[in-house]
Amino acid sequence: MTERSCIRNYSAVGAVQTGIRDSRSVVDKVIHASKAGLAVAACLFVSVAAAQSNNSFPKMPVDAKTVRVQTQAEEVYNRTDYKRAFFIYRNELAPIGDKYGQYMVGFMYLTGKGVEEDRIAASAWYRLAAERDTKEFVKVRDQVMRSLDDIERAESDRQFIELRKEYSDLILLVRAIREDYDELGERTGSRLSAGGSRLSTSRPVVVVDMGGSGSSGTEYYSSIQRRLQARLDYIAEHEDLNVPKEDIEGFNIRAIERHIEAYLERLD
DSSP, rough: OOOOOOOOOOGTTTTTOOOTTTSOOOOOEEOTGGGGGSSOOSSHHHHHHTOOOTTTOOOOOEEEEEEEHHHHHHHHHTOHHHHHHHHHHIIGGGTTTTTHHHHHHHHHHHHSSSOOOHHHHHHHHHHHGGGGOHHHHHHHHHHHHTTHHHHHHHHHHHHHHHHHHSSHHHHHHHHHHHHHHHHHHEEEHHHTTTTTTEOOOSSSOEEEOOTSEEEEHHHHHHHHHHHHHHHHHHHOOOOOOOOHHHHHTTTTTTHHHHHHHHHHHSOO
């Protein structure tokens, strides 16, 4: 499936617009252009690719269940069942790094749809949604942030940091790294060490996926190893994270976690 055939609302130019009144108390409107015409249902999370913008954040796999939840959220929202839609966006999509879901949580806070209106909470969620520099998300984030006074901005900072520590790309990436590392260790008896890893292949294993096709254990776990390495390489390439090279090369996952957590505690 191509990106052209699978576009979520924020991927379309002009799909997201805001206007903040002079009183800065509310947002007048957010226009979702041609909402019904945007192909959400079959999207295998093109948001991962479309929202990358100028960074090379590693792709995270999305299963069929997540696609169904994305579709359900959109359908429920279009039926104006805003409380249910907010619940899905906030509790099922935002926590797994769905940037559109995170944006929608902010939007619903901003407009009071399905939840009590809260401009500061909206700003924090918009900041989280914009962390990949998707231009539509950056636009609404910046507009809302400009509407806050100093006290409100400080509270937005506090809430944003808390959200980052739970749902930011980096936190999800570190969790995925640990899952990959643990799966390699627990299911293959592999020993990961600086400079590479060894997969135990003394006994043949066939891994069957949900579609019914199978691959050898060596192929399956080698793909996990490559994915793990790509994720570690992303961290290594970002010097601002201050993760020592020896921790990355030595697969010191806990040390990597500590450095990421420290990075997310501060705002640049």
